[in-house]
Amino acid sequence: MKTLSQELFDTLLSWYRENKRDLPWRRVVSPYRTWISEIMLQQTRVSAAIPYFERWTKRFPSALSLSSASEEDVLKAWEGLGYYSRARNLHAAAKIIASEFGGELPCDKEALLRLPGIGEYTVGAILSIAFGKREPAVDGNVLRVISRLTEDPTDILNVSFRKKIADDIRPFMKEGETSDFTQALFELGALVCLPEEACRCASCPVRAFCGANEHGTQSLFPVKTAKKEKKKAEMTVFLLLLNGSVALTRRPDSGLLAKMYQFPNVSGFLSASEVSARFGGEARELPAHTHVFTHVIWEMKAFAVSLSSPPNDPTLFFASPAELEEKYALPSAFSFYKKFCK
């Protein structure tokens, strides 16, 4: 295995300072802004996160303003980003920051780790980028970069590997340079040392220090055991239309998309005649839609039904097109069908 060196990281930092992207969370750095950007970027591409980050920080410029917002407003600001537990956790953590820390994020690792939705990686990012602490942030990009540089054969799904990598790189973080150190590794993983065969070794600033480049083994690292295939779930969605409004319901309090609004639906595929019989109106079939989550794929079939009276179901309520736009946040899987609510 190749070893890491200070020269490698100094070379990487020089490259980063000359080549870093101009991103909104880099223009003004604060613990709050770093926290929001890191949570948004967990499951979202940079280009998709930028407009959300800009809108969010205008609407909720501080943890205090976020703490006093309603859950509805928070979810509406997050609408379309997916993985809504991230927004709920931000909201819950902001309330704790307001009540226990005077509205400012604590610069203490243990205190940060107790906040909802904040794990080792996010703590490392906040502490190193915004507080200047020598605390590595190890995400999938960093694991890939370091395991290629060193040709480390450890399986990246091994739970202790992140800690090992953090311990390996911490000694190379210099006081006063922790922010650039963390972001330089992110930047290399995002722009140059890309997954699979896409890595751009010819233009890599640290190729002279890289074991995988020296031996042509880039495609062998990081070592990862095969992923299980995702489960598929069939679903029939109902757009129940009444006097220009559409029926919504709320998802259960726990599980996937907990407590989010949705169009009523059942598992399995129903036929048009089964839907018509169920609601007493003609069922018009809509395009099918597939939504991929981390562990499951929803295969969605949908029907629009124009009702003449409200169904006898207390879990349903009706929302106007304006309310659907401004008030009720729908997860992306269901948002696809908003355009048919006419």
Ligand code: SF4
């Ligand atoms: S030389 Fe290639 S494999 Fe090595 S760090 Fe650079 S991009 Fe990654």
